[in-house]
Amino acid sequence: xxxxPLTIILASxxxxxxxxxxxxxxxxxxxxxxxxxxxxxxxxxxxxYVVESLQEKGAVFVDELSEVANDRPVVFSAHxxxxxxxxxxxRRNLFYVDAVCPLVSKVQAEARRHSNSxxxxxxxxxxxxxxxxxxxxxxxxxxxxxxxxxxxxxxxxPANPTKLAYVTQTTLSVDDTAxxxxxxxxxxxxxxxxxxxxxxxxxxxxxxxxxxxxxxCNKLIVLGSPTSSNSQRLxxxxxxxxxxxxxxxxxxxxxxxxNLHVGTILGLTAGASAPExxxxxxxxxxxxxxxxxxEQLRTADEKVTFNLPKSITA
Numbered sequence: 071x072x073x074x075p076l077t078i079i080l081a082s083x084x085x086x087x088x089x090x091x092x093x094x095x096x097x098x099x100x101x102x103x104x105x106x107x108x109x110x111x112x113x114x115x116x117x118x119y120v121v122e123s124l125q126e127k128g129a130v131f132v133d134e135l136s137e138v139a140n141d142r143p144v145v146f147s148a149h150x151x152x153x154x155x156x157x158x159x160x161r162r163n164l165f166y167v168d169a170v171c172p173l174v175s176k177v178q179a180e181a182r183r184h185s186n187s188x189x190x191x192x193x194x195x196x197x198x199x200x201x202x203x204x205x206x207x208x209x210x211x212x213x214x215x216x217x218x219x220x221x222x223x224x225x226x227x228p229a230n231p232t233k234l235a236y237v238t239q240t241t242l243s244v245d246d247t248a249x250x251x252x253x254x255x256x257x258x259x260x261x262x263x264x265x266x267x268x269x270x271x272x273x274x275x276x277x278x279x280x281x282x283x284x285x286x287c288n289k290l291i292v293l294g295s296p297t298s299s300n301s302q303r304l305x306x307x308x309x310x311x312x313x314x315x316x317x318x319x320x321x322x323x324x325x326x327x328x329n330l331h332v333g334t335i336l337g338l339t340a341g342a343s344a345p346e347x348x349x350x351x352x353x354x355x356x357x358x359x360x361x362x363x364x365e366q367l368r369t370a371d372e373k374v375t376f377n378l379p380k381s382i383t384a
Contacts, residue, residue: 074332076360078353079287081279081339082368085346087272089171090115092376093148094124096169099382100143101128109144111135111151112200114169115343116298118320135159143167149200150174152207172376173270174201177237178208180264184235185209189262190228192217194250195239199299202239219246223253235262240270241300241342243307244277272342273300275370277307280339283367284311287337291325292318293348294341301341313337321348322355330360 093114100108106128113121113131121131129145135158138144143165146155150170159166170178181191191214195202206214217223228234236254238247247269254261284290290308294301301318308316316337319325330336336356340349356362377383 073359073361075363076330076356077335077363077365078356079283079335079337080349080364080366081276081283081337082366083272083275083279083370083372085340085342085344085349087270087342088372088374088376089148089173089270089272090343092378093169093171094120096167096378096382097124097129097145098127099378100145100167103382104143106130107139107142109138109142110147111138111144111155112147112149113297114145114147116200116295116301117341117343117345118295119348120343120345135162135164138164140164145169147200148174150178150204152204154207167379167382170204171240171270173240173268174204177240177264177268178205180235180237180268181205181208181214184237184262185213189233189235190215190230192226192228192234192236192254192261193238194218194223194236194242194247196242196299199239201241201299205237205239217250217254220250220253223250224257228258231258232260234258234260237264238268239299240268241273241303242269243303244269244274245307245310271374272372273303275372276300276304276339276342279367279369280304280307280337281311282369283337283339284308284313284316286367287313287335288315289313289330289334290316290337290339291352292316292339292341293320293344293352294318295320295343298341298343301344304339304341308337322352325352325355327355327359
């Protein structure tokens with residue numbers, strides 16, 4: 071029997087952002103320079119395929135610095151770490167490379183600057199996420215408050231409403247964050263914000279691309295890890311944009327192909343920590359099962375690059 075037709079619309083931009091690309095290259099360069107093992111505190115980025123690929127090359131992922139041998143290098147993840155982590159590394163004379171995304175570093179610096187100027191900081195973000203933990207760890211506990219949604223923004227009680235600032239996690243929903251910030255500004259007219267929004271270019275671009283293809287497809291797949299904030303947000307954005315059947319999967323093997331009925335138009339994208347090879351994997355498997363037509367809708371061109379740290383390029 072002839073295979074049924076399937077149209078796949080690829081969102082673009084998708085997949086790796088400059089910060090993720092930089093972090094992975096840092097680990098690879100460290101392995102080239104120092105050999106294995108190179109320790110990495112927490113997942114370098116939130117993607118199982120990437121982590122396992124680096125493990126095969128000699129990277130060892132650990133939860134805490136206490137697991138790192140004194141004579142081996144350690145890399146801190148792209149999400150950033152609390153100030154106590156490099157302080158502990160310095161105390162132990164460990165050689166470390168901080169692979170934190172420069173855009174996350176910007177948010178960390180904002181939090182420190184506002185705290186040092188006497189303002190209490192409100193961080194808009196998701197509790198428990200590695201990036202949020204790193205940002206909150208930049209200042210004293212009583213100098214920062216976490217707001218996760220609009221309801222919390224309506225009820226939060228700062229120490230001094232006239233001495234406030236806000237920063238945001240870089241991987242949030244653009245629209246949801248705008249609503250939360252609007253509430254904070256209405257409640258606290260004197261609140262200080264960043265001169266340039268904290269949500270990163272890659273998060274914004276991938277969400278805009280999903281909004282566009284969601285209007286054309288009746289099913290959308292986001293490739294990414296369940297622990298990836300930006301990937302989870304892409305699913306939410308797709309649903310809000312009108313594609314009610316949107317789901318997050320890690321690999322092509324996770325797709326229930328039997329649920330793709332005649333007339334399905336499949337949207338496909340990838341979170342900022344998911345490599346393009348996983349997108350191609352889904353397309354290749356689809357071509358084995360269906361008569362596939364591939365379209366690509368581009369909403370932005372990304373030319374952002376970040377330099378590697380000097381300590382790893384010397």
